[in-house]
Amino acid sequence: MIFRWRWIPLSDGSEVNSRIDTNVPHSARVWDYWLGGKENYPVDREAGEAVLRHLPGIALSARQDRAFLGRAVRFVAGNGIRQFLDLGTGLPTVDNTHEVAQRARPESRIVYVDNDPLVLLHARALLTSTKEGACDYIQADIRDTRAVLDGAAATLDLDRPVALMMLGVLNHILDDDEAHGLVADLLRGLAPGSYLVISHTCDATTEELDGEAMRRAVREVMERGGTPIRARSPKEIEALFGAARLLPPGVVSCSRWHPDPSPWPEPEVPHFSGVAAL
Template identity: 80%
Template sequence: MPEEPRPGPEIDTSMPHSARVWDYWLGGKDNYPVDREAGDAVLRLLPGIAASAKHDRAFLGRAVRFLVANGIRQFLDLGTGLPTVDNTHEVAQRVAPSSRIVYVDNDPLVLAHARALLTSTSEGTCDYIEADIRDTDAVLSVAAQTLDFDRPIGLMLLGVLNHILDDTEAQRIVADLLRKLPPGSYLVISHTCDATTEELDGEAMRRAVAEVMERGGTPICARSPEQIERLFAGTQLLDPGVVSCSRWRPDHSPWTDPEVPHFSGVGLLPASDS
């Protein structure tokens, strides 16, 4: 049996935690029995959810490389999650070592791991903010100590807006953040999705969300592709739009991999008309 991670004084191991469940699906070690039980319960309803988590991580890599190729050297990553392979700064700094990244999370476990494991290149910078993404003023104020808000920024919201249950609130958070970013910035979102297609069972996703909520885990919701697309208001949504993260500009044919119930997209913040 692998040794369990030792919980610190602020870490509650009596309830499942979304970041630790995600870590479990990705094959990590920073999770506890309660997280594995919740993760297995979801797997019984959505057998492909672990593969979906891996596709979501691969999407992060492709999106960051795309942004770097288009001149982005600064990233604001909200909802960091537990460190795993190919985190935002690792992907960016592999190509552009001077890239600057600010990670934001409101979980002490996540931030403790991030500070210990997410180390920058000597040419670049990594910083960490403990804040709730609802408090956009606090996030932006502290991020401005590391990032230059006069230059384009890649705003990363991967697997975090699905924890904002109210649609209006989720849209408000994105809009508040975008208002402070200069033209040429990019918005990257991935989100659990309850679409029903030939490959996806939206009802199974809704049952899985209910299972997590009933177990007392981190509140979570799934949204339709149309609801996710509305989160990109104010940006130019790039091709192929909001799609399964396995099919957002993959390195091979977009139809090789199956659809997964995490949808994603990338939007460009255009210059103002005024």
């Protein structure tokens, strides 16, 4: 078993801020609150409740996004992937990437990347690996793609296929060009046969979804000083996959991506997702 946690210096030579700020909401802790977790502060709960007033179904969306993670990891593991680079890890909860992957293939190797010191504290205690596999955590800004790839290479063999997991992270990159460039830079560092997995806050308007309600919720988060966030349309989310080949069913609600068998279809949620192959 391998488990490490490391600080990755940013390109300007500084280190990621190690101070945990409990005075402003943080997306990872708000998400933890919606998932029913306990690793959040009053400011996060207040922000979470404010968003719930605009989007009462956001807690369901969080659970469906977590369920999508599990299905996507099992899907790529079933297609031969044994290495995972998970960006924007968030707070550890049930069925994290390494748990799902190593249940399917105990030899799987996983690297988590996040810039939240609170996540680091929990990673030290909770993100443990099977003896056959490896689990590494690096604290870094995902926009520093060179540092991310160099750090990941300590645990992953980047000459072999990797599943790049970007769940709920690109919605924090507000500029389209920056988001597209970030994904392209990371994909250039991965071997053919790799996969790209994305989930993203979506402001689609359908019979089940209220796009304007999502936009109001985003404004609420921004006004409270929380982590900047942007909702994108399904077409805008699809464009984030760049040159990677999007696999069926394309970009759809997390609840509708290869759902588990059920006599009733899961309702759409305002978090869309897709999986693509390199």
